[in-house]
Amino acid sequence: MLKIDNISKTFFAGTVNERKALSEVSLELNAGDFVTVIGSNGAGKSTLLNTISGKLGVDTGTISIDGRNVSRLKDYARAAYIGRVFQDPMAGTAPTLSIEQNLALALRRGKSRGLGRGVTRARREQFAEELLALELGLEKRLKAKVGLLSGGQRQALSLLMASFTQPRILLLDEHTAALDPQRAELVTTLTKNVVEKDRLTTLMVTHNMEQALRLGNRLIMMHEGRIIFEAAEEQKRSMTVPDLLAEFAKIKGATLDDRALLAS
Numbered sequence: 001m002l003k004i005d006n007i008s009k010t011f012f013a014g015t016v017n018e019r020k021a022l023s024e025v026s027l028e029l030n031a032g033d034f035v036t037v038i039g040s041n042g043a044g045k046s047t048l049l050n051t052i053s054g055k056l057g058v059d060t061g062t063i064s065i066d067g068r069n070v071s072r073l074k075d076y077a078r079a080a081y082i083g084r085v086f087q088d089p090m091a092g093t094a095p096t097l098s099i100e101q102n103l104a105l106a107l108r109r110g111k112s113r114g115l116g117r118g119v120t121r122a123r124r125e126q127f128a129e130e131l132l133a134l135e136l137g138l139e140k141r142l143k144a145k146v147g148l149l150s151g152g153q154r155q156a157l158s159l160l161m162a163s164f165t166q167p168r169i170l171l172l173d174e175h176t177a178a179l180d181p182q183r184a185e186l187v188t189t190l191t192k193n194v195v196e197k198d199r200l201t202t203l204m205v206t207h208n209m210e211q212a213l214r215l216g217n218r219l220i221m222m223h224e225g226r227i228i229f230e231a232a233e234e235q236k237r238s239m240t241v242p243d244l245l246a247e248f249a250k251i252k253g254a255t256l257d258d259r260a261l262l263a264s
């Protein structure tokens with residue numbers, strides 16, 4: 001499904017500001033895999049997601065989706081394959097458009113023609129049905145401007161928009177981190193439901209180790225641009241937060257993201 005083969009990415013190469021963000025990273029996801037990604041600050045987690053989405057190109061190595069090498073495709077050309085939710089609730093939705101217009105735009109993702117925000121009655125019914133599953137009452141507010149929603153509601157909508165076209169890969173980049181604990185819990189539960197419903201192949205970056213263990217069937221830990229630990233399904237099921245901390249402690253000089261410690 002997703003094959004990342006030996007990719008590296010360096011920012012400002014050859015200058016005093018040189019930063020090696022990814023070093024020879026390889027990772028393979030089978031259809032339906034849900035991999036959680038944890039790591040230290042600056043470990044390369046967001047860069048990994050950015051190279052998969054095509055926001056950033058790789059220096060060396062290849063990224064393939066369904067056997068097709070997409071390494072040289074720009075992000076807009078990969079959009080049909082990929083759904084993404086960012087940390088910032090403002091990033092995934094258009095505030096001046098209504099809920100139904102946002103959903104109509106999401107349906108057009110990866111298709112080139114037309115503005116695509118017109119909404120037919122059949123579409124409206126489909127949207128209402130999808131929103132009903134979020135259990136936030138948004139199905140009754142289809143014409144409300146998205147800018148009026150709370151952060152948690154916007155993140156839930158972003159999640160729906162990123163997933164309801166059943167992308168080949170769903171990328172979640174600390175998408176609950178900016179929410180208060182209650183809303184974060186709600187969006188975590190929705191994530192689990194949305195991913196399970198369509199068995200979406202998913203990569204989720206989180207600083208919350210408990211969440212990283214609770215969601216998904218595999219886990220990877222990154223440090224200084226490398227994957228330093230991988231837990232497959234069975235091992236992950238039996239792991240605890242202290243186990244993860246112990247894995248980190250094996251890396252000399254590695255300190256976990258402070259927020260991860262707070263959340264553990």
Ligand SMILES: Nc1ncnc2c1ncn2[C@@H]1O[C@H](COP(=O)(O)OP(=O)(O)OP(=O)(O)O)[C@@H](O)[C@H]1O
Pocket residue numbers: 011012019020021039040041042043044045046047048257
């Ligand atoms: N656009 C960029 N330009 C220059 N350097 C960058 C850029 N994006 C990331 N970096 C650098 O690459 C390294 C990896 O950053 P990245 O954001 O991928 O880490 P991260 O694991 O997501 O970190 P965090 O948990 O702190 O968000 C860091 O040293 C960072 O400063």
